[in-house]
Amino acid sequence: MLLWFTQYLSQDARVFNVFSYLTLRAVLACLSALAISLLAGPVVIRKLTAYKIGQAVRDDGPKSHLTKAGTPTMGGALVLIAILITTLLWSDLSNRFVWVVLLVTFGFGAIGWWTTTARWCTATPRACRRAPSFSGNP
Numbered sequence: 001m002l003l004w005f006t007q008y009l010s011q012d013a014r015v016f017n018v019f020s021y022l023t024l025r026a027v028l029a030c031l032s033a034l035a036i037s038l039l040a041g042p043v044v045i046r047k048l049t050a051y052k053i054g055q056a057v058r059d060d061g062p063k064s065h066l067t068k069a070g071t072p073t074m075g076g077a078l079v080l081i082a083i084l085i086t087t088l089l090w091s092d093l094s095n096r097f098v099w100v101v102l103l104v105t106f107g108f109g110a111i112g113w114w115t116t117t118a119r120w121c122t123a124t125p126r127a128c129r130r131a132p133s134f135s136g137n138p
Contacts, residue, residue, distance in 0.1 A: 002089050029090040033082040041078055048072035073116050080109045 006019035018024060049072050083105060091098045 001093070003092055025090045029086040032089060033086045036082040036085055037078060040081060044075075044078045044081075045072055048074060074113070076109060076112050080106065 003019060003025065006016045010016035010020070084102070087098065087102060093099075
């Protein structure tokens with residue numbers, strides 16, 4: 001979205017042509033994602049803790065891991081939020097490959113969400129059973 005805005009502004013002021021460079025937009029997207037993560041991180045962690053979305057720890061493991069019980073999971077949601085916002089801000093939205101990458105990224109995010117919710121339902125870290133592979137190997 002900002003690319004379209006800066007292209008419009010570059011018709012009057014040539015200084016905005018610098019935003020047409022992919023490298024500059026990539027650096028600005030990384031800095032924006034860092035800022036979003038630092039600002040939204042504490043809020044997301046507080047929400048996850050309030051919803052009691054925590055890590056279950058196996059009792060057959062080391063005793064030092066018992067202190068990790070209740071650690072909020074789904075931190076990938078914060079990463080996906082930062083990716084979505086910075087991609088919508090800084091990328092060329094007319095490029096179809098941007099949309100393909102976003103779709104694949106959020107598809108893997110959906111798989112992560114599914115495995116995490118499977119752990120909540122069974123309250124064990126071994127909630128996801130081994131699925132048969134496509135190659136036929138057991």
